[in-house]
Amino acid sequence: MLKQRRISELLTNVDEKTAENVLPDSRRKGYFPHFFNKIENQNYIGEYPAPQDYDMNSMNVEDRHDFLKWYKEKKSKGAISDFAKEIEACCRVDVTILRKACLKFRELILTQTNYEMDAFDSVTIASMCMTIFRTCFLQEEHRVHLVTNSDLALQTQWVNGHG
Template structure:
């Protein structure tokens, strides 16, 4: 809707009238013009509707007959200020009307008209238990590393996954976990689709599994719903999850607390020992468990570094990346 229509559409006061401006007169040559009002055609009268044209001609005739002196610098300033006044008043009026009829603030609770009306629908018309919502802290993204850590404990070996580095790639495809020639895949039911509800997504997931197996890899799969049942039915799994193994803990290096960085960059060059080797550590998931070392520090030469950490007040295993500044 053009600004010129907002006054009548929203019932704004007379001071919010759009007015007229000779847009075709707005050139560099006319920037300092002072004199008679510009000709009618400069106002774009040919593009006006019949009603708009009649109103404009009456306004133009009255202004011309009064001997009005047109000052380009003053006129363009007033016209721009008026545009802002109209839009500002219209926004306030729209907000007032919308809040009164829907109990939703369109500017505080939404960023588009569509999202504002979706908010209204959710507040006034959406019935309970009609839309599936993943409970907090139990999304597939959170459960995937949880299952992989569980598998690490069961197998007694480290598994490369996003929680302790980057997602591994096999034959050009990302996999959730990788240990030697074994691929571990955690299938969130929404994104991968179990066969009984979303056949298309399920088929795409199975094609990837077949491809990996045909390439000589052992593939171990776990569906989100299966892992949920395992947690509920298996005492050991339930106790493992209840222990919150992915919780954040305090980490110390050389008896100094590892703190978040003061800089805005996602990684930082770090120095270790008298050899002054450097490495990058970036942010991701980390947790403490049994005594051990962190093996995911790789220096510029590609050689691994073993750095002893203290986790949670005791010597512990710290997996993943650390987003912090470390000092010896």
């Protein structure tokens, strides 16, 4: 049977700490200047963008402290920002995290349904949830037989006296 899970476990922001907890072998996510991501900056090479471009005001106190330490270190060393390389690296890490999270989610669904359900057999989360409900929770007397096209053809032949 499917073990109960808190919905809040699924609705978390994939930040550095979440990625480390859920996927401990993931590469470091790092900081990215999302507000600097504009058409005119796509080929930017130069000083690191302003701290506000990293949305530091939305960070909690500890994360902001870590970010400012990282940022000041980059500035003091005169490090150069190559935006095209940074956005590619950020996207690669995000794709890796997403891939690993999807595989972990699939594994969770498989184990929690005693290998009766594979999350990747469904196109949407809604259809997966409905399949899990029908397979794991819906009692036999409440199940509905879905009529297929071949069933309809046989019924039509029988009604018309040709079957």
